[in-house]
Amino acid sequence: MEEYETLGYNRLNGRRSFAMKLVGAVLIVAIATLQSLAAEKPNIVYILADDLGYGELGCYGQTKIETPNIDALATSGIRFTQHYSGSPVCAPSRCVLMTGKHTGHAHIRGNDEWKERGDTWNFALAVEDPNLEGQRPLPAGTNTIGTLLQSGGYKTAIVGKWGLGAPLTEGIPNKQGFDFFYGYNCQRQAHTFYPRHLWKNEEKDWLDNELVVPGTKLAEGADPNDPDSYAKYQLTGYTPELMLDEALGFIRENKSDPFFLYFASPIPHVPLQAPERWVLHYQEKFGPESPYIGDKGYFPNRTPRATYAAMVSYLDEQVGAIVKELKTLGEYENTLILFSSDNGPTYNGGSDSAFFDSASPFESEYGKAKGFSHEGGIRVPMIASWAGVIRGGHTSQHISAFWDVLPTVCEAADVEIPADVDGLSFLPTLRGEPQRTHEFLYWEFPAYEGQQAVRMGDWKALRRNIFKGNLEIELYNLRSDPREKVNVASAYPDVVAKIESIMERAHEPAQLERFKIKQLGD
Numbered sequence: 001m002e003e004y005e006t007l008g009y010n011r012l013n014g015r016r017s018f019a020m021k022l023v024g025a026v027l028i029v030a031i032a033t034l035q036s037l038a039a040e041k042p043n044i045v046y047i048l049a050d051d052l053g054y055g056e057l058g059c060y061g062q063t064k065i066e067t068p069n070i071d072a073l074a075t076s077g078i079r080f081t082q083h084y085s086g087s088p089v090c091a092p093s094r095c096v097l098m099t100g101k102h103t104g105h106a107h108i109r110g111n112d113e114w115k116e117r118g119d120t121w122n123f124a125l126a127v128e129d130p131n132l133e134g135q136r137p138l139p140a141g142t143n144t145i146g147t148l149l150q151s152g153g154y155k156t157a158i159v160g161k162w163g164l165g166a167p168l169t170e171g172i173p174n175k176q177g178f179d180f181f182y183g184y185n186c187q188r189q190a191h192t193f194y195p196r197h198l199w200k201n202e203e204k205d206w207l208d209n210e211l212v213v214p215g216t217k218l219a220e221g222a223d224p225n226d227p228d229s230y231a232k233y234q235l236t237g238y239t240p241e242l243m244l245d246e247a248l249g250f251i252r253e254n255k256s257d258p259f260f261l262y263f264a265s266p267i268p269h270v271p272l273q274a275p276e277r278w279v280l281h282y283q284e285k286f287g288p289e290s291p292y293i294g295d296k297g298y299f300p301n302r303t304p305r306a307t308y309a310a311m312v313s314y315l316d317e318q319v320g321a322i323v324k325e326l327k328t329l330g331e332y333e334n335t336l337i338l339f340s341s342d343n344g345p346t347y348n349g350g351s352d353s354a355f356f357d358s359a360s361p362f363e364s365e366y367g368k369a370k371g372f373s374h375e376g377g378i379r380v381p382m383i384a385s386w387a388g389v390i391r392g393g394h395t396s397q398h399i400s401a402f403w404d405v406l407p408t409v410c411e412a413a414d415v416e417i418p419a420d421v422d423g424l425s426f427l428p429t430l431r432g433e434p435q436r437t438h439e440f441l442y443w444e445f446p447a448y449e450g451q452q453a454v455r456m457g458d459w460k461a462l463r464r465n466i467f468k469g470n471l472e473i474e475l476y477n478l479r480s481d482p483r484e485k486v487n488v489a490s491a492y493p494d495v496v497a498k499i500e501s502i503m504e505r506a507h508e509p510a511q512l513e514r515f516k517i518k519q520l521g522d
Contacts, residue, residue: 041153041258042386043335044409045322046145048097048262049315050090050161050269051370053345053353054379055360056312064286064356065309069320070383073339076392077385078430084455085343086402088370088377088445090187091135091163093342093402094264098144098164098176100406100421103444104506108164109515110447112136113188121188123213127196130167130204133186136512137171138164143418145260145406146177152415155179155254159247160264163187167199174201182246183264184239190266191298193273194235198242207237214271217294224291225302233273233299240267241275244318248325255329258413263322268311270349271298278310278317279303292350304350336386336412336430338405344369344377363483373443373453373462374484390430398429399455401441440499442506446515452507454499460484461499466519473500 054060058067059074086096087103087110095101095108103109113120114136126132138144146156157180158173165171166185173181184190185199191214197204212232222229247263267274272292283306294300301307319339326332345351345358346369353364359376362368369376382400384390403423410417411425428435441455450466458479463471473496475489489496509522516522 040334041413043258043326043331044149044154044260044412045326045335045337046260046262046405046409047319047322047337047339048094048160048264049339049341050264050266051343051346052268052312052315052341052381053356053358053360053364053369054341054362054376054381055364056268056345056356056358057381059383060381061360062356065312067312067316069316069323070339073319073323073337073385074383076387077337077383077390078392079395080382080384080398080400081395082397082399083340083380083382084378084399084401084441084443085341085380087443088343088372088451089447090161090269090342092445094163095138097342097402097405098138098146099142100145100403100418100423102401102403102422102442102506104442105420105422105508107138107142107511108136109510109512110445111187112512112514114166123188124211126186126189127211133189134166134169134171135163135187136514137166137169138176140170140175142176143421144177145262145409146173148177148406148410148415148418149260149413150177150179152410152413153258154413155250155257155259156262157181157247157250157254157259158262158264159183159243159250160262161187161190161266162264167202172202178262180250183243184266190239190269192271193239193266194233194237195239198239200246207239207242209235209237212299214298215294216299218300224293224300227302230300230302233271233301234276238273238275240265240314240318244321247322251322251325251331252329255331260409260413263318265315265318267315268308268351270346270351272301272304272307272311272350273299274307274310275314278313279307281313282306282309285309294350296348296350298349301350305352305355308351308356333387336384336389336409338382338384340382340402341380344380346370361482368484371448373445373451375460375478375482378443378453384430386430391432396429398426398435399438399441400424400426400429401438440502440506442502444507444517444520446510446517450517450519452503452520454502454506456495456499456502459495459499461489461496461503463503466517469519471519473503475499 059071086093160183194209292304345353347366362376407417407423407425443453445451452463454461462474476484
């Protein structure tokens with residue numbers, strides 16, 4: 001009996017032991033799977049439009065221009081309503097984006113064509129001499145989104161427009177954290193979408209285009225209503241199309257690794273040059289219009305409104321192509337997609353911001369949009385989409401800016417955020433979690449007569465014409481006055497005093513002489 005009971009116990013114990021081992025094995029596999037999923041870093045695609053106004057997308061209220069793919073991105077994710085660019089113009093805005101530092105601390109604080117090198121605006125000379133291309137460079141050793149994500153095991157690329165370091169300098173993309181670069185190194189060269197060359201990494205990619213210098217007018221005696229008069233402005237190598245091909249190629253080649261793609265489109269920045277099929281679509285939609293004869297720079301255009309709308313819709317088409325490629329490769333669910341614009345809408349080159357109400361609900365005309373720190377110049381669209389992480393179809397009123405992008409993507413990629421950045425990660429907002437907020441946002445702009453701006457809660461403060469000695473602070477309540485019409489500074493001296501203190505402590509003298517503001521003590 002005892003032997004039987006002992007045998008039965010051993011059998012039962014053996015079964016229990018086997019069951020425990022089986023459960024243990026299952027737990028080990030489950031834990032390993034969870035660890036593998038946790039270790040899988042998301043791909044990150046940041047799409048930056050150039051001079052796209054807050055109100056130029058359907059999901060932000062646009063009625064004339066069709067943007068179904070970007071609208072779909074907003075439907076699948078979050079549409080931010082209080083997001084700001086780094087600056088009211090191109091290069092400093094991109095510097096802020098790349099470094100996570102606002103323009104009171106950033107190295108590049110304005111557009112600077114680095115004219116000490118020679119005749120940098122001579123397009124023919126610059127095509128042959130890379131020493132005349134590009135803008136003043138970021139210093140070697142700068143922490144950029146690229147360098148930080150590389151340290152976290154990411155393959156990195158910028159496709160599009162750079163503007164943060166001329167060829168042959170330490171500021172080129174391949175020395176600032178990007179494994180691959182294709183596009184314009186130089187902002188001036190981007191003043192035509194049919195240039196003689198682009199750059200692929202550190203080599204020129206020569207295109208089958210003759211040089212037509214920006215600013216070239218219609219031939220003498222040409223009929224501005226005749227389509228043939230504009231033939232020289234439409235060549236063969238259309239750079240936005242070439243850039244999309246390279247971007248899709250980068251995604252395909254790096255699908256096995258976590259990757260970061262910075263798709264810095266040059267459109268809808270003028271010149272007015274767009275695919276014919278889209279131009280024809282809007283010519284039919286808008287009907288006859290007056291030609292742009294080139295009196296405000298860039299190139300003449302027979303149907304400027306139709307062409308501008310065509311550029312935006314073509315950018316939208318490219319966004320759709322990127323999303324489709326991610327889905328085809330099975331990478332869409334593991335990709336954080338961000339879309340924004342570098343500043344507000346422009347005022348030259350035949351663009352018609354008033355017709356499209358491009359900065360709506362803010363003012364779109366010169367003095368209130370691009371080049372100026374009013375809402376129309378720095379409030380920009382921002383959309384974030386990430387399947388399975390972001391709850392789709394809603395908006396966020398979280399106040400954020402370009403300097404928040406670096407800490408956000410670093411946190412998403414599990415990369416340490418540098419201590420000296422000005423940004424706050426908005427990843428909690430993407431995940432629907434409690435979010436830290438800024439005490440204030442700050443801008444300074446050493447151009448267009450010198451400007452400073454602060455956003456603090458509902459308050460927006462401006463200093464304009466600083467170069468003329470004006471240090472008066474204007475104050476607006478954006479909740480009741482989003483178009484910044486009524487200066488209420490005299491009624492709120494305590495608020496003005498606090499903002500004056502913020503302007504003083506947020507500003508550090510620029511390292512580069514070109515960006516110093518002497519009136520602030522630099």
